[in-house]
Amino acid sequence: PVIDFSQFGVIESKPLSRIKKLSGANLHRNWVTAPHVTQFDEADITDLEDFRKSMLADAEKRGVKLTLLAFLMKAVVNALRTYPNFNASLSPEGDNLILKQYYNIGFACDTPDGLVVPVVRDVNQKDVMDIARDLAELSGKARERKLKVEEMQGGCFTISSLGGIGGTMFTPIINCPEVAILGVSRASMQPVYNADSKGFEARLIMPLSLSYDHR
Template sequence: MQRIMDVKLPNLGEGADSGTVVNVLVKEGDKVEKDQPLIELENEKAVASIPSSASGVVSKIFVKSGDKISIGARLVSLDVGGGSGARDTTPVAKPAKQAPVPPPASAPEPEPMEEPAAEPVEELAEPGAIDNSEVAASPSIRNMANDLGIDLRRVKGTARGGRIIISDVRAYIQRLIKLARQPKPASVRPETPARRAPEQIDFSKWGEITRKPMTPLRKVISHRMLENWNTIPHVTQFDEADVSELLELRRKYVSVYEKKGARLTLTSFILKAAVIVLKKHAIFNASLDELNGEIIYKEYYHIGIAVDTEAGLMVPVIRDVDKKDLLQLSKDIEELARKARDRKVTAEELKGGTFTISNQGGIGGSFFTPIVNKPEVAILGLGKGSLKPVARNNMIEPRMMLPIGLSYDHRLIDGGTAARFTVDLIQAIENFNENEVKV
């Protein structure tokens, strides 16, 4: 017996409600099992497989590569009753037609929607202008309220008999702060200049051109880079680290790591050195809670590694860097980089970073200014090392010097703090403990 059901796009997770179809993995007539991938969907910077919710035969496909679809969109129809996959063609009785309802002579114009009024902000009085002598509270609280201009009659007491205690006053003040931060209604909001629309330029009048649409990934990168640059006051601290000894350590142990199925790279060493310095300078592992005006200090160390892919820049995150040895970190770097280049990295693997490292040394170039990956507050950029004459022990020696650039959010981090972080990072790199490399 035939029974047709539609497989629809399920909930994609927090903050995601749509995506672009990259590949359709089945065709009409294919037999599929439950949880078998039907399509590959690109959402933000990740590509995920969308599985079938049932077993059956594909009778119809509703999507194709390049389609942008939202939650609830039909992907395929399945014959789950063991039939050929064609829909039931039994005619269905049509409902009797209803007489058309004539339109009104003139449709009323829709009434303009009023913007909801913001809750009024209670103002504080001048110090000493409020008489709180009759309010149920201790003398110290009444005196404090009088000094601050707080009318305790507006404060809800939570102690026995409605008596006001210090936590009630604190909650009242926090409420005033929250109300003060509410956006003002449009009627009282100062006029702001409209954002200038992009200018349309006809480049073809000067010569031959080719147009290519931006990929969904490139649109995401473009949007986020613009947001990060416009909302974070960037400063970049430059310096150089002597990695001559570090490269000797790498040459000494690279074959050992290969036998263990890992590729020992400079990034592996920098990850280990960075987490040591992040523990010493906690502000670089923090985030700014702009809504509440607070600094969030994180007790975990999840470091993002920027990966250059054919589709664009991706930053998968290595979890708990402080809890892993160099061997495991080397394996994690290689695995996440491969998944990013194959577009197999998941959305969850792109989230939760506390600090980012971008290593362009394999490509070339020297110093550059990386853009902070919001909501992080700092990012470390590494260039290509080069041999330079360096004065050591009253002698000039050729040393391999690594250019580094530390970009940071100047709202939380000052120049002196960044300089101290950089000095400590260089020391951690130049004095890397060989015991950390041994397996």
């Protein structure tokens, strides 16, 4: 039923951008197309973050902003090699699993106009500096509304990072026809028991949320 909200108080109506209209329809389609399951876990990234920081000076000399996302993309490729069913899509009939031999990783990018998913191609063939450079270029294009359609196509797997807005876990929606998506939340220092020293120590822990097609 149509509700007249103005009868309850003052309202303001703002039109949705074209991207938000399209992404809303796509997200709904993806949600109902794939039977979603989301598993939650945590990763100790203390050593990884130390390693990233050790590379920052070199990255700055190269004019590269080296974020954790570049390392996560490399880690995802290793995981997809170990579990190839995640690097796949279902055939249109739903009776075959199409296994992909390439590794193009998408990343959810929030813009003033709405959510877009640029794709970094051939992540398996690039080092973290190259990936970081691609991330910066694609993010810049997204914010400036200069992304080409082909720069948002061909993804095998998507990473959605909400670390910038906080929170611990969330349920990312699969970017069909992909079959899985990794949600990354803000890392925080937490006490972790060390069996060797028999004591607790502070470690940097990152929450992970993996949604996948239950089929």
